Amino acid sequence: MKKILALLVVVMLFGSCIKEITDTIDKATKTNGVKWSPHIALPLVYSELKVTDILEETGDLKYIRVENDGSLTAIYSDELVSKTAEDIINLTDQNYGETFNLTAGELATLNTNGQVVVSYNRTFDYVFSSDEIDKVHLKTGDIDLSISTTLQHDVSMRMILPEMKKSAIGFDETIAANYSGTLPNQSSSNIDITDYIADFTKTPQGHSQIDATIELTITKQGSNPIGALESVSFTMDLTNQGFHEVHGYFGSDDFSNGIQTLNLSVFNNSSSGSFTIADPRVKLVFENSFGVPIDANIIQFDGTNSSFNTVSLTGYPSPLPIPNLTLADIGQSKRDSFTLDKNNSNLPAYINNRPHENVYEVQVISNPSGPSVRNWFTDDSKLKLIVDIEVPLHGTAKDYEVERRQPFEFELEEADQVEEIMLRLHSENGFPVDIATQIYFEDTTTYTVLDSLLTTDLLIMPAADVDGNGRVNQINPKTIDVVFDAARTDLIMQANRVRIVARFNTTTIGGSQPDVKFYEEYQLLLQLGVQAKLLLNQEL
Structure with missing residues (x-):
């Protein structure tokens, strides 16, 4: 201006x-x-x-385009970027624990041989609201292990998670509680699981579960007594989880970013008279890097001039052409677009209203048809909408x-x-x-x-x-x-x-x-x- x-x-x-x-x-x-x-x-x-x-x-103004005949087109642009998958998907803390009561036979073996090894196989559920998780490549994470026992002897616990791997090697950690004269006999440890890949599909359920083997080794200490009722308790907490990739079914989420405004300052001070553009165009470009079916619709696209007269844009498709990605496309993004012009919309009337304030809202919903396909996200997965308003200086x-x-x-x-x-x-x-x-x-x-x-x-x-x-x-x-x-x-x-x-x-x-x-x-x-x-x- x-x-x-x-x-x-x-x-x-x-x-x-x-x-x-x-x-x-x-x-x-x-x-x-x-x-x-x-x-x-x-x-x-x-x-x-x-x-x-x-x-x-x-x-x-984004830029000025010189057409083949030397005429000029002004390009106004706005970009709307959704929240990233990392912002939307929260991997909640998982808490596991159990108390193992030693049998009379196990206590007898300890007393006779001076050591006993006991193994337990368990399946841990990964609780993820009503969604289902198949696999996660952890960007950050911790496992906190602890044991507590009534035994006045040395106890170690080995936690084996064969389907949680780093560099193809399964999670295998041991924690020891050596008796020092105080009961309960306790110990704890924190293990960094950054860059581990956990596969939750290897159980009969096929999702949201992981198998574990818990191995207790109890070593007799001197002449300390062995009671008739002895137990060992453990806890395992999976915390601070961030992801590079996550796979599963994540239900229907709203990725909308609310109402947005694009100002065309060339119209800011116009007050009266008529103004026509022979062939204005609005191009909407959608860029998707979510591995999930997306349904998107324009809820509002209104242009208001300095006299507070508003014209609503019509003619855009419903739903909008959002490209879908398959598992083979993980880590990539795809684009699709459509263009509104004088032949398929009321765009000339919209632009000729001199809309200095353009208010629009796009609703974006994932998995609109339910669990038809499995989903995936990377931490940086997002949906981008680019709005280009082309105003040829012809009118x-x-x-x-x-x-x-x-x-x-x-x-x-x-x-x-x-x-x-x-x-x-x-x-x-x-x-x-x-x-x-x-x-x-x-x-x-x-x-x-x-x-x-x-x-x-x-x-x-x-x-x-x-x-x-x-x-x-x-x-x-x-x-x-x-x-x-x-x-x-x-x-x-x-x-x-x-x-x-x-x-x-x-x-x-x-x-x-x-x-x-x-x-x-x-x-x-x-x-x-x-x-x-x-x-x-x-x-x-």
Whole structure:
């Protein structure tokens, strides 16, 4: 928008003129005596402005595309990224434990032989809400083992998990509780299981279970007694789990990211008039790296202009074309897309509403059909939506009005020495657009319009002529002068804000407005000068 306002250079550069005028007056007021009325002329600006200069000042513009015929298309873009699988899937802590009561035979063997080895086979359930887990490659994790016994003898416990492997070697850890005179006899250990791969499919259930072997070795210590009822208890806690990959069935989850807003700043200050784009396009690109069926639908896509008129976009497919991935695609991502244009949607009406605020919401649900296939995720799996709004600079404008307010300050130390200030603007408009403008000087403390730059709205830059194809074939130069006498100068010195209003009309031929295109070579030449007529005193 900054460069669009550059088209209103009379106002934008007026502030830069002030310093030149003030410096000149300061020099002149150092002399006294005889009065005369010189004219001091200062060339201030020589500028060439292209269409690309205007567009590149809109902060949300992604890029400008030059088409094969040299015409221009502005691309506005927004990107919506879902939460990652790591953010959504929480591998909850798993807690296991049991107390083993030694049989009379086992205690007799210990007493006779001085040692007894007892093994137990168990199947541990992996509790994962109502979901099912098949395999997990752990990025982080710990196993906390502990044993506690009533025996006044040395006890070791070996925990074997053959389907939890690292570098093809199963988990196999031993913890020892050597009797030191205190009961209960206890010990604990923490084992890092980073990069282990646990397979929970090797039991008859086929998911969410893992087999374990627990081996107790009890070694008699001296003549310490052996009671008739002796026991060994253990706990095993699986904690702090993060994953590189996780496989299973994970139910129906909502991956939606809520309402999003895309601002088109080129429309921010438009207030009235009509504006048409011949062939706007909206392209939605979906990038998926989830190994799970996805159902996505647009819940809302509304564009609101500065007059608070809202148009809802229609024509998009339901459901949206989200690519599905198989197990062979793990770690990859796939893309699919669709494009809305004037032939399959109400997009022209949507864009011609001048929607500076575009609000959209996409609902994303996994496994919409239930457990039809097994799922997989990597820690970084996500769904990405890219919205590209393509605005070809090809269309019409009729009394299309842009308005902006900005602070203003104009001070002259020797204001009584100013008899007259004149600004001269020479333009050579290579755009097929008439530009009329008015600038109001306002006092916000009294809500008063003190003066205006021009006595009437003035066509300061006439449109260039176009041929039958809507392409510029002749530039129309124009020179205008704006004069501020002492009284008007005094008024604008009281202003603290300016309101800039510009009205645009594309070229009219035979009473009608053909669609015009903006081409890469189009440019606007601006020359601005200031002439100050001063009252000076000098003593001879």
